[in-house]
Amino acid sequence: MTTVSAVGADSAGGDSGGESGVAFDGRRARGAARRGQIVEATLRLIETGGVAAVRHRAVATAAGVPLAATTYYFATLDDLLVAALTEAAGRSAATIRAWAGSLVPGADMAVALCELVARLAGPERRATIAEYELCMAAMRRPALLPLAEGWVELLVDVVRPHMADDLSARVLVAAFDGLLIEALLAVEPPTAERMLPVATRLLAHGEKNARRTRQRREAARQG
Amino acid sequence: MTTVSAVGADSAGGDSGGESGVAFDGRRARGAARRGQIVEATLRLIETGGVAAVRHRAVATAAGVPLAATTYYFATLDDLLVAALTEAAGRSAATIRAWAGSLVPGADMAVALCELVARLAGPERRATIAEYELCMAAMRRPALLPLAEGWVELLVDVVRPHMADDLSARVLVAAFDGLLIEALLAVEPPTAERMLPVATRLLAHGEKNARRTRQRREAARQG
DNA sequence: GAACTTTCGGGACGTCCGTACCACAACTAG
DNA sequence: CTAGTTGTGGTACGGACGTCCCGAAAGTTC
Known part of the structure; x- marks a missing residue:
């Protein structure tokens, strides 16, 4: 709820005292x-x-x-947008983190991803569009662009612990972005089932590999 | 160059004569x-x-x-945006069509896709951003949303003849969208090489399948 | 209490905006 | 030619905008 702004006290004058904490x-x-x-x-x-x-x-x-x-x-209005973008990035990361945390080890990743996308493009469509709009706004403002880039990196970091390797995390985020933007552009948001074939193919890099790494990870967790 | 607007003469009063062509x-x-x-x-x-x-x-x-x-x-300004979106969609489709037309049958699709994305996010970055901005604008205007959705469908139609099947075309477009938006959000546009690992995995639905279909298509072309 | 910092909030200035109006020119049809 | 249609462009109006200013209030420190 509370804003965890990175800007801090910028418009305020200056600290009154020395280094002692106010x-x-x-x-x-x-x-x-x-x-x-x-x-x-x-x-x-x-x-x-x-x-x-x-x-x-x-x-x-x-x-x-x-x-x-x-x-x-x-x-200025740009400062306000910076704060809004920061806040939105944090919320988005929290959403993805919650989703990643609820993943069960053996489940199909494509199904889970489709459910997430369907939710973001359906019930939470407005908030999702707001996030994308802020990203678009960032593309035009050099000051905001690193923030938006960090957003993507944040998503990768969030899902990385749940994936086999670094590349898999990036692949997942890329697929997520691609599916989501198309879902947002649809006149009526597609269901998870409708997206599943595409998502399955996007994430199917030879299922053997994935299963082997998954088993390895589980073994490491138990051992 | 010339505008192929779908709006036609709307602000003009009315046709003077009957049905005879002016x-x-x-x-x-x-x-x-x-x-x-x-x-x-x-x-x-x-x-x-x-x-x-x-x-x-x-x-x-x-x-x-x-x-x-x-x-x-x-x-109104919205009418102007409609015309701009229509024109931009046409240009974008032409770009993709040219790219798809230059594909050589045996080449690696991921490499070609990465080169396209690198170009769109690099030298042609501004035009690409403009297209995405128009899409975002469409999300808020019910009148424009079908146009934007048609844009995605148009891309699918354009690449479909070059792909094994319908699903492959949709997968390609989804990967394209995901890669492109991340490339646009990077502080400096990534090179084709940097995106290649992700693209390869996104498009690798078991290479055997793809190669088999490709060969089947080539055989059909020659026979 | 006094001196100071920080927040508050009403108001105003200059600018730019969308849009409408209207007289006029270019052109066609008869 | 005249009548009618279509494009042109200068201008103006009401409103909303970002931003600044300055006095007042609330709170803190001594």
Whole structure:
């Protein structure tokens, strides 16, 4: 819920004292909370209206704060988008992490992936589109591009422990991206069953290999 | 070059006469040309500044036409985006068609795909981003979504004659989409070689199968 | 208490936007 | 020729926008 922003206190002036930790300033605490409200409202706004709908006034209304609060915490609209992208990346990684964590060792990876994609393109379609829109926005802003790239790397890192090797993790993420964007472009989101044939082929790099590595991993876990 | 718009004459009033073909109205011809200029300028604008940069005034300046010309041919900005998306989809399909046509029967599909993706994410990066942005814009506009979905189907149709079967074509397009979006999100576009391992695994559905079908196809071509 | 920092919030400025209007030119049809 | 249609383009209007400013309030430190 709370924003774990990487930007920190940038618009604030400067630390008052030296290196001693500021005990606890109630003002800053409430300020951070409000900042989180604004970021969350921004994400909600992107979900309903796209990145184009992100304006100071709209964000202020959605967050229930006065107009000046948005310019106080985010000097420019780009800063606000940076914060939103960071937050969205974190949420997305959490989603994938939860999915990866619920994988059972013996199950078919393609089936699990299709279920994830179907969910992201169906019930959670709006949030997914918001994430992709933020990625697109990042392509045009050199400052945001590393963040978006790190997003992909984060996904790879999240699924890596559940895969046989590094390459398999990258293959899975690539297949995930390909399936997801096509599912998002469909007039009505495809079911997991409909995507399964494609996903199976995408992830079937000779099933023998995969099964052997899987068994090796399980053996290592038990031994 | 010329716009093959599906919208036709919508902002014009109505046909003057009955069903007889209008012989040749020089005004309409020049009007269509100007319309094409405007669409092309819009695409150029999207390449450099994104969909957000599409404004009547900016388009007019880029196309070298007065402001009123843009509102004359496209009643609203959305109409202009529809035309741009249609045009972009056509160009994209032409690119893929050219690529598919240059495939040699025995060559490695993964290598060819990586070269295509490297080109689209490297030298032609801006145009590719423009296409994806238009797709994203389509996700929010019910009127445009079928067009974007048709785009994906078009890609499948284009590569289908070069593939063993229907499923292979869909797999290829999905891998293409996944690789491309990740390549676009990289800070510097990856080389074809760097993507090759992932692409190879994505397209390797048991190499035996593929080789057998390929040989069958070649035999059918020669016999 | 005083002095200071931080947050708050109303308001205003200049700019750019979409769109509409309208007189006029180019052209065709009769 | 006249009448009618179609393209042209300068201009203007109401509104929304990003951003800045500055006084007030809340809170902290001494």
